[in-house]
Amino acid sequence: MLRSRDISRWREGTVVAVAFAVCLLGGALRVADTVTAPPVAAYLLAAVSSGLLPARHRAPVATVIATTGCGMLVAPIGLLSTPLMVAPTAVSAYSLAVRAERRVVLAALLPAAALLVAVPPLSETDFSWADISRLATVAATPLVAAVFGRSTRHRRAYLTIMEERARRAEESRDEEARRRVAGERLRIARELHDLVAHQITLANAQATVAAHLFATRPEQARTSLDELVGTTRHALDELRATVGLLRQPEDTSALTEPAPGLAQVPELLSTFHRAGLAVSMHEDGPARPLPPAVDLTAYRVIQEALTNVTKHAATGGAEVRLAWNRDHVTITITDDGGGARKAQERPPGYGLIGMRERAAAVGGTVVAGARPEGGFRVSARLPLPAASKTARRTDGATDGEGR
Structure with a gap:
């Protein structure tokens, strides 16, 4: 079974590989939607910008700055500036939006979006509407990624709050259960005290009367002893019914007689x-x-x-x-x-x-x-x-x- 650290490594490697492939694919695009083999510069730029991504967890702002710098080199080295070429910048912008506060995100990504389209291609002096639309898409790419990152941040915060509420609700249910158990134990303790104190006191009084009359009035002593037997039998019956609550906490059928009043x-x-x-x-x-x-x-x-x-x-x-x-x-x-x-x-x-x-x-x-x-x-x-x-x-x- 893979450990969490191994899973994290596999996930990180997958992100870097996908970013490299997407960026390299952008290096193969040319004007008029033609595709050619990526030049060596495209391989180097894709490798460097994608290789910076593992640092986005420890230093998200620095990673955004570094990947933005790589994106600014796209036009000067003769490549077509497209959203695919700034895929590493989009990934680092997403991570920054997930981890940083909103003011930090805006302070880092707004300048980055502007810098990605600030350097025009060396071979072009004028732009068509298609070029302007393409560059606007490039500038918007990290901003859109940041929006998804903020959504993920809010969703995680919401899930954390719901988990905390569920944990507190579970603790409240456990506390309520303990309180009910304590209350039930107290109620049973009261019943046992009333039962034992009453019946034992009567039994003691009847035994005392029988002992006093045993030598002088044996018939009355026998009557007292008979009453003592009845008292102890009644005490045992009530004690058995009360203890039955402890043996069957969810079944009150053991109490066949109604509560006294x-x-x-x-x-x-x-x-x-x-x-x-x-x-x-x-x-x-x-x-x-x-x-x-x-x-x-x-x-x-x-x-x-x-x-x-x-x-x-x-x-x-x-x-x-x-x-x-x-x-x-x-x-x-x-x-x-x-x-x-x-x-x-x-x-x-x-x-x-x-x-x-x-x-x-x-x-x-x-x-x-x-x-x-x-x-x-x-x-x-x-x-x-x-x-x-x-x-x-x-x-x-x-x-x-x-x-």
């Missing part, structure tokens, strides 16, 4: 009741349907807050209150235990952080802290979808009839 809160509270935590729930205002993400966030906030009560509050009761407003719902979980003091003594965990991140992801906020009268309170404010005009009209008509 406020509709599942009564069932959630019953699990805490069985674990020994009495939880009461109150709602203020008419309930409204929530978007799936907000519904899941509301459920997870209640779950995590009650889990923290079970682990840290050292109390047997808690309260969940939902306040429905026009554009938001406020979820408040309170207890009267010692969770606030313990929260200051232990290192910060991921429960409150996870709740705040979940709420922020749906446009809400979470505030947590000690209550002045004792205990701990977690309050989440989550946005509600805007009510439709139809619903507002219906509510207005109902209110009017009631009044």
